[in-house]
Amino acid sequence: MSIARLRAFHAVALEGTIQGGANRLHISQPAVSQHLRQIEEMTDKPIFRRSGHRLELSPDGQVLFDAVDRMLRAEHDAQRALRGPDGGMGGTLVVGSDGPFNVLDLVSELRRRNPGILVEVKLGNAAKIWADLLDLRIDVAVIADSPEDARTYREELARLSLVALVPSAHPLASARALALEDLAGEPLIFRETGSSTQRLLGEALAGRGLDIAPTMVLGSRESVCAAVVRGLGIGFAFDCELNEDPRALGIPIAGFEEISTDHVVSMKAQQGNRLVRAVFACIGDVAQQRRR
Structure with missing residues (x-):
């Protein structure tokens, strides 16, 4: 009937x-x-x-x-x-990201425009977030250098530069910039396999013929920063990931300026989802705010 x-x-x-x-x-x-x-x-x-x-x-x-x-x-x-409290757009959106910084800027703009949307953010390394996107466990991904895949749609959000995280008391902390060769004799802290940071670093070391073994491998940028401030070694991160802890300084690495791109990605089949479309509508304003 x-x-x-x-x-x-x-x-x-x-x-x-x-x-x-x-x-x-x-x-x-x-x-x-x-x-x-x-x-x-x-x-x-x-x-x-x-x-x-x-x-x-x-x-x-x-x-x-x-x-x-x-x-x-x-x-x-x-x-x-599915409507917000003011009659505007509502519902729940699940966003996955390999870092909290750019994704939170995007979520902030989305919530400013659509306060009725509930956003759940899941963090993990790039490989895990990509798998979650393909398996539809998340609606949108914000990840560095997303693979080109005919099943997905993506737009650029931000360009990222790689920096060395150096303890503030370290002799290299006064440098304006560093080369990878400058770090060859230092205790280095790497990220786990599957991390975008580690992928770029590994490719760069191999390209320069530098066979450097880490003294420590850690599973998150937060743990890398915690190890650096304790003087356990020098770590690596993207420039947007630096926190305000004065005990760890981000020193630019020559040749690694804007070496990576953060993309906002969804499955093409999800482009009809109004919440997903609302995310992509925020990208231009977020990118402009970053350039200021």
Whole structure:
């Protein structure tokens, strides 16, 4: 039984006349009459009884009305749940990222425009976030140097430079810039396999013929920074990832300026999702704010 027929029946039951039901739905009276005839033909039961100029529900009609009323109320509740508190865009968006910094700038702009959207952010290394995107465990990914894949759509958010994280008391902390060769004799802290930072660093070391083994491998930028401030070695990060801890300084690495690009990525099949479209609509303003 079509939803249009049930809406017509529900409207007539509320208004008490076919014309009233038609006015309520903004459709013609003959269309409403046809919907009611089709319901009675399908059920083989009268759903209304005439009382003067008004229509009243029969016992079978009352049973049907109660069921349809619950259904339409549930539909209304579902629509309201997907709207924000002010009637604007609402719902839940799941975003994955290989770092908290650029993604939070994007989420901040998204929430400024659409305060009714609930955003869940999942963090992990680039390989994990990419797998989550392809498996539809997240709606949007913000990751460095996303692979080119015909199944996905992406736009550039920011360009990133690689820096060395040096303890503030280290002799190299006063340098304006460093070369990778300057670090060959230092205890170095690497990220885990699957990290965009580590991938770029590994490619650069191999390209320069530098065979440098780390003294420590850690699974997050936060743990790398914690190790650096304790004087355990020199780590690596992107320039946007630097925190305000004065015990660890970010020193530019020559030749690594804008070496990586953060992309916002979704599956092409998700481009029809209004929440996903809202994310991509924010990219231009976020990129402009970064350039200021």
